[in-house]
Amino acid sequence: MDHKQLKYFLALADTLHFSRASERCYISPPTLSRQIKQLEEEVGAPLFIRDNRSVALTPQGQAFIQYAQATLASWRQFKSECLDEDKPLSGELSLFCSVTASYSFIYDLFARYRQDFPQVELNLLTGDPANSIAQVQGEVVDVAVAVRPRNLPQGLEYLSIGRSRLLFIAPTMKCPLSDLLAQHRGELPWHQVPFIVPEHGVLKERLDVFFKKKALQPKIYAHVSGHEAMVALTSLGFGVAYVPEVVLEQSPFRNQVQTLGLQSEEIEIGLVCKRKRLQDPVVSALFRVAARLFAA
Structure with a gap:
């Protein structure tokens, strides 16, 4: 199995909806369905129960979430350790925010980040801001814009931006x-x-x-x-x-x-990510840019 299939699986596991998951992954629903079927064949067990109206995780699919998250996290960590400091920063970064935040905060942040690190691929997902922290905890995205809760869950890093x-x-x-x-x-x-x-x-x-x-x-x-x-x-x-x-x-x-x-x-309002993700140069660079931009 390749890492893209794991990302497709996690998107579908989060949305339980082929159309929304395919939009998030920038592929068509038929392509997503084929990739999930190939993954299930390789795993040797069904990961989803699906019919014409609904999608649900099987017990094997529920257990596979942790494997997929851990595998992708290990891969990102390995890639960050292999980066050549003499070469421009490259990689992928995904961020979740509300539509309003994409106008009021993230546009300026992405513009500055893209100017400084043009070889990093930026992926933006929008949705209900109440889901921001859950998106990070579930490792659906690297970073999210979130309203700071009264008690920030353990293991998360938070940077105020407004x-x-x-x-x-x-x-x-x-x-x-x-x-x-x-x-x-x-x-x-x-x-x-x-x-x-x-x-x-x-x-x-x-x-x-x-x-x-x-x-x-x-x-x-x-x-x-x-x-x-x-x-x-x-x-x-x-x-x-x-x-x-x-x-x-x-x-x-x-x-x-x-x-x-x-x-x-x-x-x-601030940026939130898993603290361990700050070891990834792509993520830590975003936090550094944000700290400079919003402290000004």
């Missing part, structure tokens, strides 16, 4: 929700307010604290994956949301929402 206020937002369009808010300029009737909340992650934890302080059993309109989608649903009048200011600034719907005059708190 901060953002958290804001309660509401629609500006005329709708039952905006009418309700207009009638209560003081303390809002929170028990009547529908909320659009993230499925999980730091922002959900912050909201849970807010609800607890208010002794509120919230009226939830929707659980949403991704901060950008929360702004969109809010602009349509479906509920109030709690989002980072940096997301609101980049949103095409920023003029269709209003901020509520409530005391706000901040989140810290």
